Amino acid sequence: MHYELFPRRVSLLVYEAIGDVNYTSSCQININNGYGTIDTLNGKDFYKFLAEKGLEPFLKLGLKEVRAALAPAHFRLLKRILKDKVNIEEMDRYTHEGIELVWVKMTEI
Numbered sequence: 001m002h003y004e005l006f007p008r009r010v011s012l013l014v015y016e017a018i019g020d021v022n023y024t025s026s027c028q029i030n031i032n033n034g035y036g037t038i039d040t041l042n043g044k045d046f047y048k049f050l051a052e053k054g055l056e057p058f059l060k061l062g063l064k065e066v067r068a069a070l071a072p073a074h075f076r077l078l079k080r081i082l083k084d085k086v087n088i089e090e091m092d093r094y095t096h097e098g099i100e101l102v103w104v105k106m107t108e109i
Helices: 046-053 056-060 074-083
Strands: 009-014 025-032 035-043 065-069 084-095 099-108
Touching: 009 035, 009 099, 025 046, 025 099, 035 046, 065 074, 074 084
Parallel strands: 035 065
Antiparallel strands: 009 025, 025 035, 065 099, 084 099
16 A cells, blocks of 8 residues: 655735734645635735735746636636736635635736
């Protein structure tokens, strides 16, 4: 019998400055071959961080695209703040437990 361990979940921690010990925002990244799915976004600086860095941390992981399920307002926000850095494509819309979500795919420009 044989088994293999495959680490595929990464935490992205965002700090205000180099040397800070407390992060201000974070997300979890599930790695699935060439794409990553982000979830559990939290913190006050996450979208500010994305606006500054774009897909840089995801590309460092070797990812070709990043996917996420977002509220429509967050989708509109990301399209606005990332318009010059990231291609954002709506893949699907659905309702989960009464909440409308937009399934998006983000790739490098």
